[in-house]
Amino acid sequence: MSTEKKVALISGANKGIGFETARQLGQKGITVILGARDLAKGEAAAAQLGQEGIDARAVKLDVVDATDIANVAALIEKDYGKLDILVNNAGVSFEGLGANTTLTTSEEVLRKTFDTNFFAVVAVTKALLPLLKKSEAGRIVNVSSILGSLLLHATEGSPIYEAKVFAYNASKSALNAFTIHLAHELKGTSIKVNSAHPGWVKTDMGTDAAPMELVDGAKTEVELATLGPDGPSGGYFHLGDTLPW
Numbered sequence: 001m002s003t004e005k006k007v008a009l010i011s012g013a014n015k016g017i018g019f020e021t022a023r024q025l026g027q028k029g030i031t032v033i034l035g036a037r038d039l040a041k042g043e044a045a046a047a048q049l050g051q052e053g054i055d056a057r058a059v060k061l062d063v064v065d066a067t068d069i070a071n072v073a074a075l076i077e078k079d080y081g082k083l084d085i086l087v088n089n090a091g092v093s094f095e096g097l098g099a100n101t102t103l104t105t106s107e108e109v110l111r112k113t114f115d116t117n118f119f120a121v122v123a124v125t126k127a128l129l130p131l132l133k134k135s136e137a138g139r140i141v142n143v144s145s146i147l148g149s150l151l152l153h154a155t156e157g158s159p160i161y162e163a164k165v166f167a168y169n170a171s172k173s174a175l176n177a178f179t180i181h182l183a184h185e186l187k188g189t190s191i192k193v194n195s196a197h198p199g200w201v202k203t204d205m206g207t208d209a210a211p212m213e214l215v216d217g218a219k220t221e222v223e224l225a226t227l228g229p230d231g232p233s234g235g236y237f238h239l240g241d242t243l244p245w
């Protein structure tokens with residue numbers, strides 16, 4: 001079975017930027033599948049969007065769990081026959097700013113951070129690529145961060161020069177490398193893949209100190225998820241501006 005309606009999967013969509021991205025995609029008439037590692041939280045989030053008139057459902061997707069990934073791919077294949085939009089949004093940060101140096105960051109924290117922010121994105125994307133290829137215009141959005149910019153980290157005086165949070169930053173740089181490599185491989189197809197920096201957004205991760213509201217924090221993801229045929233691929237963006245890698 002294949003549906004005419006566009007279908008989007010957003011990981012880590014039970015709260016924060018992922019939830020708001022699902023809402024804004026849903027408001028555009030797109031069927032949104034909310035990935036959540038805690039299905040009950042995902043179902044509560046989907047029910048809230050349903051009450052707002054959005055076609056939303058939840059799936060259990062712990063992005064570091066190979067069985068969950070395979071189950072979600074099988075479910076989307078069975079129920080929709082294709083996937084139009086994949087937003088790799090689920091992400092973690094275990095370090096406070098200035099808490100650790102490269103030498104004091106534990107290997108455990110490095111590995112745990114990379115497991116979710118990098119390896120899981122590669123695994124989820126790999127599993128869903130066959131379904132994205134069945135879409136007329138597949139869109140992949142890797143939710144990165146400006147903190148993944150190697151150039152800005154190496155440039156004294158840049159806005160993030162002092163924000164050295166090693167494991168998180170390095171994991172987002174690696175994620176950006178995935179965007180570039182995948183976009184290269186998908187050149188000549190109708191699939192576009194880009195990295196998004198949402199901004200510093202009020203969420204559990206961003207904290208209340210963040211200047212941006214959720215509604216604006218989802219805009220970059222939504223824009224990249226709904227790019228037209230002339231839109232970019234293999235880029236790194238924040239609210240329409242290109243960021244340096």
Ligand SMILES: NC(=O)c1ccc[n+]([C@@H]2O[C@H](COP(=O)([O-])OP(=O)(O)OC[C@H]3O[C@@H](n4cnc5c(N)ncnc54)[C@H](OP(=O)(O)O)[C@@H]3O)[C@@H](O)[C@H]2O)c1
Binds near residue numbers: 088089197203204206
């Ligand atoms: N907020 C900011 O200022 C900011 C800035 C730049 C980039 N970002 C990026 O934006 C994305 C969303 O962040 P946020 O601010 O919305 O954070 P958040 O409120 O902490 O939400 C993170 C989401 O990711 C989910 N998640 C974490 N590990 C997961 C796993 N193994 N499997 C499935 N889901 C998992 C969480 O699920 P649980 O509820 O189960 O924990 C939650 O739904 C992240 O990739 C983050 O790095 C955020």
